[in-house]
Structures are given as structure tokens and as C-alpha cells.
Amino acid sequence: RSRAGLLELRLDAAAGRTQIGGRTATTLGYNGGLPGPTLRLRAGDRLRVSLRNGLTDPTNLHVHGLHVSPEGNADNPFVMIDPGASFDYDYLLPQDHPPGLYWYHPHHHGLVADQVFGGLYGAIVVEDPDPVDVARERLLIISDLTLDGSGRVASAGRAERMAGREGELVLVNGQLNPTLGIRPGERERWRIVNACVSRYLRLRLDGQAVQLLGLDSGRFETPQDVAEVLLAPGNRADLLVTAAEGTAVLRALPYDRGSMGGMMGGTARSTAEVSLATVTVSGEAAAAASVVPRRPAARDLRAEPVTARRELILSMGMGGGMGGGMNFTINGESFDAGRVDTTVQGGSVEEWLLTNTSPMDHPFHLHVWPMQLLETNGRAADSPPWQDVVNLPARGSARVRIAFDDFTGRTVYHCHILDHEDLGMMGVVEAR
Ligand code: C2O
Ligand code: CU
Ligand code: CU
DSSP: OOBTTEEEEEEEEEEEEEEETTEEEEEEEETTBSSOOOEEEOTTOEEEEEEEEOSSSOBOOEEETOOOOOSTTSSOTTOOBOTTOEEEEEEEOOTTOOOEEEEEEOOOTTSHHHHHHHTOOEEEEEOOSSOOOOSEEEEEEEEEEOBOTTSBBOOOOHHHHHHOOOOSEEEETTEESOEEEEOTTOEEEEEEEEOOSSOOEEEEETTSEEEEEEETTEEEEEEEEOSEEEEOTTOEEEEEEEOOSEEEEEEEEOOOOBBOTTSSSOBOOOOSOEEEEEEEEOSSOOOOOOOOOOOOOOOOGGGSOOSEEEEEEEEEEEOSSTTOOEEEEETTBOOOTTOOOEEEOTTOEEEEEEEEOSSBOEEEEESSSOEEEEEETTEEOSSOOEESEEEEOTTOEEEEEEEOOSOOEEEEEEESSHHHHHTTOEEEEEEO
16 A cells, blocks of 8 residues: 555466465466455545456456446456456545455456466455454455366366356365464454355354354444355355354355256256364453444335336256257346447436246346345345345346446446356446
């Protein structure tokens, strides 16, 4: 950080060596690390990133969840940076940008899953103006990958891409099963990113008191006691953990995200339980932490007039021609960067019914504008949360409202199973 209000940095996307579980692995990474550097910002800040492409394929950069312009050299998903070239991004966060945990990753259509699976991801923290009183804050970036016999990141075959690839190794901050030490009674804030390409994380930390402060950019008025938290790919959780003596394991429990229903014979996984990290609580007991102050209620779009309603239908179907494969579509169309699928009026509030006709879950993500999740499968949420990735259960639906404030320009919405996005389950939205 060179001075207040401006963060400038250079990101080099390149292949490199790293140690994973005692093995030397060749992965991709930003600035030689896995994950990339954490960017810490405040509302109203300007962020300038000079991205150098040291890969052998095109890439670009997306700041997932940030409410910034989609145009020019801000969060423009249509930028393409050739191997060896650089691009200067310049983002301005509005003064009222919501605090929270966001992340960055490449977004070059067709290569997103390969590049994120390879190791290109990092966290962005937009600091709280009034931080919660905690002993410490931890950032846990969860990703997965598979290494082949020579320590390289394995490539995914056709069936794996259609199901959505899941890595054999599930990493926390680039490490296998790290140990986290806490003193009894201490309260910590854990900010967790699901940076996996396709894996859902049904997180549990048995034996410890866990409270949820919020998901994605959304925050609750008061922390909610939770036994588990489900993060679809792309989602983030903001947790408070109050430590009790003993050893606990942060686990990802099996989650059934459906299958291709016999269409291709493949099955989606996330079925095995994984130990992500070991928490050891020992030492002298800490004094009890103070009560978390109540947060002001978030904007509630249920109280605002809706300007337009539309339905987006996510489908998987047998592709035409020899060689088969599946089509991954939204409203019957595969992604085409040259087509605008949805045009919205700047300043309007829209209601979108998101319907999933397929036998697999799809996590729906919209860039730039967060969504308020009113209902899932027709069941209304009592205090509808703000999220930027909303899970659409297999043969289910979700209803969201979106306020198209602040920005005009073109961006995208897509399935955040990044293999599905690369296979075409993405559309273009233009705000005028
Ligand atoms: Cu995290 Cu368009 O993606
Ligand atoms: Cu995004
Ligand atoms: Cu999908």
C-alpha cells in the first residue's frame, strides 16, 4: 500500500514449484505462491493491478464479487492477455462498497477451470469500518487439485469436465491439513473462500462454537449459531469460532450435488469426507470476548418496486453430432461473447427466477451486482441474504432480486462450476 486510498501491485501469473504434502509440485500461481497475495482494501479505495501473463495460454483477471465497473480496464471479463503480454487493471470501489471477503481468479472463457485448478486464485479483503473484537483473524482459502506421477497438475478428461472436476487433494492456503493453534476461550474470525473448481464444501467444526457473520458480501444483523455451512464453488463464509479445549477437525462432509442422470454415465462427486485442518486448543484460558455489536439491517429489495421480471433456465442436454457430449446452456444458448442475452436498465430492480432443469446442482453467479436470495425451491428465506453465488439445486430453482445500481456496461453471469462455464453455461448481461 503506497498511500491511503490506493493499492498498486504487480501480479505475475506463471508456472512454478511448490511443496504440497512433502512433494514437489509444479503448479500455476500468482507471484510464485499458492494462493496469490491477499489484497486488503477499504471502501472508496482505488486498486491498480498490473498483470503479467507468464503462462503459455491467454489469461485475464476477475475480481469476484467486487461491486466495481465492468467496463474498460476495470472488471472487464472480455479482456484477453496473450502469453508474454501485460495488462493494467484499474478499479475504483464506491464509498459505500460492502466490507467482506472477495477473491480474484482468471476468467478467459474456455480456460478458467484449468487455470484456477492449476493454482491461480487469491483473496481480497474489504476491511470492516468497525471490526469485530477477535483474538485474531484467519483467512482460509480452500482449493483442490490432483497431481500426476511427476508432480504436475493433472488435466481433466471430457467426462470429468462435464461432471465438474474435483481434485484428489483439498488444500487450505496451499497446504494439506495444516494445524491451527488457539487458546481456550479465544474468539477468532475465519474468512473462508471456496476456490475449488467444482467441489461443494459442507463445512463442520464439531466441538467448537461456530457462528456465521455472513456469506459472500452479505452480513447478518447478529451472528447466527450454525452446525454447518455449505459453500458452493465461489461462495465465502465469514465465521466466528470461540475455542473450547481439545482438538477439533475442520471437515468437509459429503454433499450430493447430483449426477448427469445416466446421460453420460458420469456421477458428480463431493461424496467423500475430507479433513481440511486440525485445530488444537490448549494453553491458558483467555478472557471472554465482548458481545458482537448489532449491524444495521441490510437493504431489503422485498420492500422495493420491481421494474422487470425474467426467467433464466439452466440446462444440460445431449449435444448434437458424432462425439456427443453435453450442451450446457442458459435459455437454450451456449455462451457467445458477441451476443447480449439480457439487457437491463441502470437503476432498476429486477426479479430473476433461476430454474435448473438438470439432474445436477449449478451454482449461479452474477458479476458486479450482488443478488438478494428470496427463495430456493419455492421456500422463502426469512431474512433474505445477499450473495453473489446462489445454488440452484438439481431440478430446482431460486428466486433473486438485483438492484442494477451504479454501473453500466457488459458483463456475465454463469455457473460457477468452472468446467460448466467453460463448456458454455454463461450469458452476457448489459446494463444501459
Ligand atoms: Cu468467480 Cu465469473 O467468477
Ligand atoms: Cu465473479
Ligand atoms: Cu453447472
